[in-house]
Amino acid sequence: MFKNFIPHLIILFCFFSATGSATNYYSDPSAAGSMSNSGSFASPWANLSSIFAANKTFQAGDTIFLRTGNHGYAIIRGINTGFVVITPQPGQTPIIDRIRVSASAAIAAAYWKLDGLTVQSEATGTMANPSYTLLEIYPHATNITISNCIITSNLNTIGWTRQDWRNRCNSGLSTRGKINANYIIENNLIKNTAFGLSISSSNTIVRGNTVQNFTNDGSRVVGSDIIFENNRVQDLIKVMTNLENHDDLFQSFTYPAGGTGQDTLKNNIIRNNIFISCTDTTRAFRGPAQGIGCFDGVFLNWITENNIVITDHWHGISFYGAVNCKIINNTVIDPYLYTPIDSIDHNATNIGPAWILINKKTNGPNSTGNIVKNNLVANNVIFNDPSMGVASNNIVLGAIANFSNYFADVSNFGLPGNFDLHLKSGAPAIDAGNSIDAPLTDYDGIPRPQGLGFDIGAYEYVDNTLNSGEPESQGDISVYPNPSTGKFRIEFTSLPLSKNYTVEIYNLLGERIYADNLSTSTEISLQNSPKGIYFIVVYGEGRSVYSKKILLN
Numbered sequence: 001m002f003k004n005f006i007p008h009l010i011i012l013f014c015f016f017s018a019t020g021s022a023t024n025y026y027s028d029p030s031a032a033g034s035m036s037n038s039g040s041f042a043s044p045w046a047n048l049s050s051i052f053a054a055n056k057t058f059q060a061g062d063t064i065f066l067r068t069g070n071h072g073y074a075i076i077r078g079i080n081t082g083f084v085v086i087t088p089q090p091g092q093t094p095i096i097d098r099i100r101v102s103a104s105a106a107i108a109a110a111y112w113k114l115d116g117l118t119v120q121s122e123a124t125g126t127m128a129n130p131s132y133t134l135l136e137i138y139p140h141a142t143n144i145t146i147s148n149c150i151i152t153s154n155l156n157t158i159g160w161t162r163q164d165w166r167n168r169c170n171s172g173l174s175t176r177g178k179i180n181a182n183y184i185i186e187n188n189l190i191k192n193t194a195f196g197l198s199i200s201s202s203n204t205i206v207r208g209n210t211v212q213n214f215t216n217d218g219s220r221v222v223g224s225d226i227i228f229e230n231n232r233v234q235d236l237i238k239v240m241t242n243l244e245n246h247d248d249l250f251q252s253f254t255y256p257a258g259g260t261g262q263d264t265l266k267n268n269i270i271r272n273n274i275f276i277s278c279t280d281t282t283r284a285f286r287g288p289a290q291g292i293g294c295f296d297g298v299f300l301n302w303i304t305e306n307n308i309v310i311t312d313h314w315h316g317i318s319f320y321g322a323v324n325c326k327i328i329n330n331t332v333i334d335p336y337l338y339t340p341i342d343s344i345d346h347n348a349t350n351i352g353p354a355w356i357l358i359n360k361k362t363n364g365p366n367s368t369g370n371i372v373k374n375n376l377v378a379n380n381v382i383f384n385d386p387s388m389g390v391a392s393n394n395i396v397l398g399a400i401a402n403f404s405n406y407f408a409d410v411s412n413f414g415l416p417g418n419f420d421l422h423l424k425s426g427a428p429a430i431d432a433g434n435s436i437d438a439p440l441t442d443y444d445g446i447p448r449p450q451g452l453g454f455d456i457g458a459y460e461y462v463d464n465t466l467n468s469g470e471p472e473s474q475g476d477i478s479v480y481p482n483p484s485t486g487k488f489r490i491e492f493t494s495l496p497l498s499k500n501y502t503v504e505i506y507n508l509l510g511e512r513i514y515a516d517n518l519s520t521s522t523e524i525s526l527q528n529s530p531k532g533i534y535f536i537v538v539y540g541e542g543r544s545v546y547s548k549k550i551l552l553n
Contacts, residue, residue, distance in 0.1 A: 022061035027051055029069030047071040058084045066094035073098040080111035087115045095120050098134055102141035109141040115148050121170045122154040133171040145184040152191045165239040169194040169215055175201040177223060199223055213237050217248045224266045234276040238287025249275035252294040266300040272443050274308040279417025288351055290315040297321025297361050305329050305439045306458045310416050312336035316354030316377060321361025324369040328438055331458040332356060334378040335400060335416050355379035358388045374433040376457035393434045395456050422459045429456035447506055447537045447547055479536060483551040486527030501540040526552060
């Protein structure tokens with residue numbers, strides 16, 4: 001699984017090592033900007049679309065700062081040796097109507113980072129064109145990062161009618177198919193769109209994004225070697241732009257060999273995401289959304305773990321044509337008391353509750369070698385045929401009334417987006433899981449196990465009396481200083497050393513970066529590790545006896 005990270009570590013190195021001779025350029029859509037200027041702070045170029053139309057070239061480490069105003073439709077081109085950044089000038093509020101990165105072999109692009117941009121189709125009052133995507137990366141682009149951007153048809157949809165939602169929404173962000181694309185799509189807000197986030201490239205990391213209010217599919221993954229993690233996809237606006245469309249929170253599918261996609265999608269990791277079909281049941285345009293729906297594979301060697309799926313459909317997590325896939329430690333619930341029937345929606349019925357399903361591909365190889373374990377699921381775990389895989393340590397929640405026996409707070413069924421699905425004290429899911437192939441951390445990044453065994457579902461139960469963080473010392477163990485610059489000490493007094501206590505440290509990806517025996521006073525150095533949050537876990541007597549977050553700054 002770690003091979004997916006290697007290209008991006010190289011990308012980051014190139015970005016930071018190539019900034020020694022960086023040049024800052026400025027783009028100003030007002031009358032002050034002109035392509036006959038030098039592009040300096042005092043003599044800025046015109047808007048962003050004009051810069052690329054003029055075929056300006058850049059060096060690794062350069063930055064293009066955008067000033068307030070409309071920057072039009074920009075087609076980004078140019079093959080750089082290291083990252084060139086496009087970002088707003090501090091204090092400025094530029095808006096771009098539409099962005100395309102590359103367009104053909106003749107208009108190729110490499111090493112571009114788009115950071116903090118606003119891409120909005122109705123930015124100047126112009127009606128959206130539903131047939132296009134606001135930000136798209138074409139196949140002849142490599143090593144592209146899209147981060148911290150707002151991508152929206154229009155941020156203000158107050159008073160929108162059904163026809164407004166059908167006619168005024170563009171699609172959000174899409175990447176086109178390419179092997180070894182090396183894309184990073186992170187921490188973006190994609191809101192009020194038709195399709196939200198569509199990934200058809202390979203070797204791509206998609207993390208920390210929010211997709212909200214979409215009229216078709218919230219997210220799609222139609223590529224290989226993709227990490228899709230820590231994303232939030234919520235709120236289908238059911239207005240039926242296509243009368244036969246089955247809308248999904250997450251969808252994947254394959255094309256026939258020789259088509260525009262691939263006939264096998266492999267090595268994808270779908271983890272630590274939350275998918276909610278409707279966060280507020282009082283809003284308009286409610287309707288059923290399929291959860292994680294992977295239809296008509298082959299899907300080879302996928303890992304689907306630590307996801308939270310809240311949906312009013314049978315398809316909580318469904319794979320059709322799965323080979324050697326793992327569906328582990330997910331929480332899949334259907335808390336909706338009813339599904340609204342809409343006369344315009346030909347597919348609307350009272351459906352659900354949500355299941356986890358492995359089924360056969362319509363045409364092609366059968367599903368085989370799959371593992372489904374440690375899941376909390378509303379309906380059931382279903383294999384269309386016993387030969388398709390093995391299920392173990394799953395809990396079927398059953399009736400909605402049973403939810404309160406498991407979860408910290410599911411009191412307001414009108415606002416499922418406010419649920420707290422952490423396990424409550426005494427929940428039957430605690431210590432009931434199986435550790436083999438299970439993720440080492442939970443949805444929050446808390447190391448597993450916290451008790452005598454792995455828990456079932458996306459969250460590992462944490463005893464707040466031991467892990468509240470106040471005071472710093474837990475029982476006979478303390479960590480100081482915290483925060484730390486990289487050197488800190490773990491001390492304990494009365495725990496018997498004869499029990500062979502060990503200490504392990506994990507990063508936010510669940511990778512163990514340190515392990516050693518624990519003495520009464522152990523000094524640890526992580527000075528060569530990146531800044532951020534880490535998890536310290538002390539093991540003894542066959543279980544975790546202490547866990548603590550530590551911040552390196």
